[in-house]
Every structure is written in structure tokens, then in C-alpha cells.
Amino acid sequence: MGIQIGANAQAPSDAARANLRSIIESVNVTSGVAIRYDTKDNLSRSMDCAKIISNPNGGFIAVYHHYVNGIPKVFIATSTNFRTWTMVRELANNASQPDIAEASDGGYVMAWEQEPNNHLKFCYYSTLSNLFNGITEKTYDASRTFSSCAEGTPNIYSASSTFIDVGFHYYKNCDVDRQARGTLTNFNSWTCNTQNQLDNALLFYGLKGNIGDRDAIDFEGYKFALIEGQAIKGDFGSWKSYIYDYQTGNAEPLNIITAKGSTAFANPTISNLTINGKKSLVMTFFVPSEGAMSGEAGELIYYKNLGVLGTSSNEYITENDGISIFPNPVKTQLTIKSNQELIKQVKIYNMLGNLVFSSNESFSGNKTFDTSSLRSGSYLLQIFTSPQTKNSWKSFKLLVL
Incomplete structure (x- = not known):
């Protein structure tokens, strides 16, 4: 039989496998x-x-x-x-x-x-x-x-x-x-x-x-x-x-x-x-x-x-209607870029739905966030923009290595 890993054990490939599954x-x-x-x-x-x-x-x-x-x-x-x-x-x-x-x-x-x-x-x-x-x-x-x-x-x-x-x-x-x-x-x-x-x-x-x-x-x-x-x-x-x-x-x-x-x-x-x-x-x-x-x-x-392909073969940029995040997967530093919209709030949730990161600092253009405290795995990143824009929030799947 294949090696069945216990419920409390984690393999290094777990996050990548979960991400691949969600895509397929x-x-x-x-x-x-x-x-x-x-x-x-x-x-x-x-x-x-x-x-x-x-x-x-x-x-x-x-x-x-x-x-x-x-x-x-x-x-x-x-x-x-x-x-x-x-x-x-x-x-x-x-x-x-x-x-x-x-x-x-x-x-x-x-x-x-x-x-x-x-x-x-x-x-x-x-x-x-x-x-x-x-x-x-x-x-x-x-x-x-x-x-x-x-x-x-x-x-x-x-x-x-x-x-x-x-x-x-x-x-x-x-x-x-x-x-x-x-x-x-x-x-x-x-x-x-x-x-x-x-x-x-x-x-x-x-x-x-x-x-x-x-x-x-x-x-x-x-x-x-x-x-x-x-x-x-x-x-x-x-x-x-x-x-x-x-x-x-x-x-x-x-x-x-x-x-x-x-x-x-x-x-x-x-x-x-x-x-x-x-x-x-x-x-x-x-x-x-x-x-x-x-x-x-x-x-x-x-x-x-x-x-979008990034500067290395292991890094790529994820886009959603004028807002991009990179690199994704990320290790310690995540950059969020907004070409036009004013970003009002950033939130990151784990796969259990728990809020693990939040920032209420408004910005446009580029801003880098420290993700070193996040454990390896898949997360949901939500970015809330100015209420005057067509869509007030956008979601991304974020993978932390």
C-alpha cells in the first residue's frame, strides 16, 4: 500500500498538492x-x-x-x-x-x-x-x-x-x-x-x-x-x-x-x-x-x-482586474500592485476561514507586506478597494512556501 500519512502529519508537498487540486x-x-x-x-x-x-x-x-x-x-x-x-x-x-x-x-x-x-x-x-x-x-x-x-x-x-x-x-x-x-x-x-x-x-x-x-x-x-x-x-x-x-x-x-x-x-x-x-x-x-x-x-x-511570468522560473504574478500580487508562491515578502484603484484594506484567511493577517492602511501603486509569520500552505487573500470603484473587493489564492 502507499504510505498513508496520519491526520496530524504534514508532508512538504501538501500545500502544492492542495493548490493543484483546486485548479483541476x-x-x-x-x-x-x-x-x-x-x-x-x-x-x-x-x-x-x-x-x-x-x-x-x-x-x-x-x-x-x-x-x-x-x-x-x-x-x-x-x-x-x-x-x-x-x-x-x-x-x-x-x-x-x-x-x-x-x-x-x-x-x-x-x-x-x-x-x-x-x-x-x-x-x-x-x-x-x-x-x-x-x-x-x-x-x-x-x-x-x-x-x-x-x-x-x-x-x-x-x-x-x-x-x-x-x-x-x-x-x-x-x-x-x-x-x-x-x-x-x-x-x-x-x-x-x-x-x-x-x-x-x-x-x-x-x-x-x-x-x-x-x-x-x-x-x-x-x-x-x-x-x-x-x-x-x-x-x-x-x-x-x-x-x-x-x-x-x-x-x-x-x-x-x-x-x-x-x-x-x-x-x-x-x-x-x-x-x-x-x-x-x-x-x-x-x-x-x-x-x-x-x-x-x-x-x-x-x-x-x-x-504572468515573473523574473524567475519559480515566480509568477497573479492578476485580478487591474490588481496584481507577486511573487505567488511567496516566502517572506508579498507585493500588491494597483494600477488605478485605491486599496483600503488587505485581509488574509487560512483554509479554515480564520483571519491571520489584516492591514487597514490605504495605498495605491505598490506596497510590500511581510508574510514571514505565515505558515506554509494555501490562503485566501482579499483586497478591498475604494467604494467608488465598480467592485469593492477582489480575491486571490495565495500560496506561502
Whole structure:
């Protein structure tokens, strides 16, 4: 089993994990978010199990699968706004569950589940042009290791033209999907091992079905993964997604809230991207029809702006209608900037709703506050402005390191 931390114990990653959860769970937020339910490309093909990365020419790239006359095919498409997608080409036949990553030494690496004899296939494209034209420089079909029936749903942890670190599932005893991880070296040497700690972290919640697709992310200095788990074997309406904390070995179920209240979420992906100069997280989930409300079945794509990029990679600026705070996360000194409005009061509350900081000093422009007395964790920051303005207060989520 995963290491279950006692109720009174705190892990260093707790605050970051709570912050990440809050970003993922609330799909419908009016600021800094774009949402597309039942995502389709320009040919009205469903973009199932989409993974999204940045397009160096501007906008975004998605790889996904769609069944054509009962045959799964992998496609690639581009977009400038997450809402409309233009299919570029078909990349693979009898293939599904694709993932893509920019290679650290240039080019792109893809992996997908290849049929027949469901197994992992890897491809390397040396340039963006070659990717869009389906021209591969290297390919590799990985022989099944842990299951005589199926291995698939790859996610790429890291990749270069000569080394790929990938997660996948294997169909254990040809009965249920379980977790594994492997490395491909020089596109000719494949090694892998089972990942019992990931399985056990979800089995802790009594799952009886598959533990399948996953994706990983570095967030606020810690490593996390999103993993799908099926409570009841064969019941697509029982798919849930979980957040896994690599620091503790524990997982927690995500309570994802959509516009109409869908309840099943599978095939999670998450990407760190820069959108319009702002640090952002892009999430995708497949919403099975068995757990979907009207209009929400299919591929869900949404993103959340974290803030304007600051002067270092670990710092960003959070904005709300002309007022900004930075850095966020903060350690000891928090600056509040108002471009126009007069700020009358500043209050900070902890997650229990207790007031832990208050200032009644009026100011405009920049003012810095000492936050060294605040414990590490997540807080609600409220800034009250002059009553003559349109909105008298604004809220921010503040993370203290």
C-alpha cells in the first residue's frame, strides 16, 4: 500500500498538492479559463484521449485517436484557442491512446497503443515539418513483458531522440489493468518494471476495476501524477481520476466539478504551457457517456492561467482586474500592485476561514507586506478597494512556501 500519512502529519508537498487540486477540480471558472466539452476537430471527429503541447509556430498541437469505421486511428491537429481544431493528418492506423513530447535534443517523440497484439509503439520525428507530414526517423515496437493480452496507454515522462522514459498499463492476468514504467534506449533496447506503489495508492480506495491511463507534472517544486481508476470492473460510469503525490506515495480522488455535474472522468492529461504570456495548466479528460450529463460526454479540454511570468522560473504574478500580487508562491515578502484603484484594506484567511493577517492602511501603486509569520500552505487573500470603484473587493489564492 502507499504510505498513508496520519491526520496530524504534514508532508512538504501538501500545500502544492492542495493548490493543484483546486485548479483541476473547478472546471468552470470565469477568469483565465477556456472550456470545450465534447471536443471535435474540423472534420467533426471526436478527439478522444487528446494530449496537448505548444506549437512553436504559435498556438497548440493535439494528438488524439478516433474510430473510423470501427478502426482506431491516431491523428494530429492544431489550434490557436483550444475551441477549434484543424486536423493536420492521420499518423497511425489501428492505434489509440497517443502521447507526444518535445525531445530535449530537438524534434518530437510519440508513443501510442498499437494493434494487433496491443503493445507500445514509439516514433521519433526530427522536425515539426516531419511530424506534420508523418515522416519518422526512428520507430520501435516494444514486445509485451507483463501481459500476454495487452499493454498500452503510454505517457511520456521525459524524452530525447535516444532515451524515452514512459509509463504504461499492462493487462494483469488478462483481467485488470495495472501500472508499469519502462525506458527505451537508442530505439533498440527496452526495459520495464511494474509500479506497484501506484496501484496500491489507488487500491487503498477499494477499486475493483482497471487502473489505467496517467500523466505527470512538476508543480511548485514537487512531482505529481493524475491517474484514472475504475471503482467497478466493466462499469464506465465508475471511472474517476486521482492525484498521486510522488513525495508521499499517496493518492487522493479528484472531485471534478463541471457545468452540469458529470461524474466520470478518465484518461487524464496535464501540461505546463505558456498562454498569452501567462503560466498556465492545460487539462484534458475523457468523460464517458455513462457518467456524463447532457452535452458533456467526450473529450473535455480546459486551461487555467496561473499568472504572468515573473523574473524567475519559480515566480509568477497573479492578476485580478487591474490588481496584481507577486511573487505567488511567496516566502517572506508579498507585493500588491494597483494600477488605478485605491486599496483600503488587505485581509488574509487560512483554509479554515480564520483571519491571520489584516492591514487597514490605504495605498495605491505598490506596497510590500511581510508574510514571514505565515505558515506554509494555501490562503485566501482579499483586497478591498475604494467604494467608488465598480467592485469593492477582489480575491486571490495565495500560496506561502
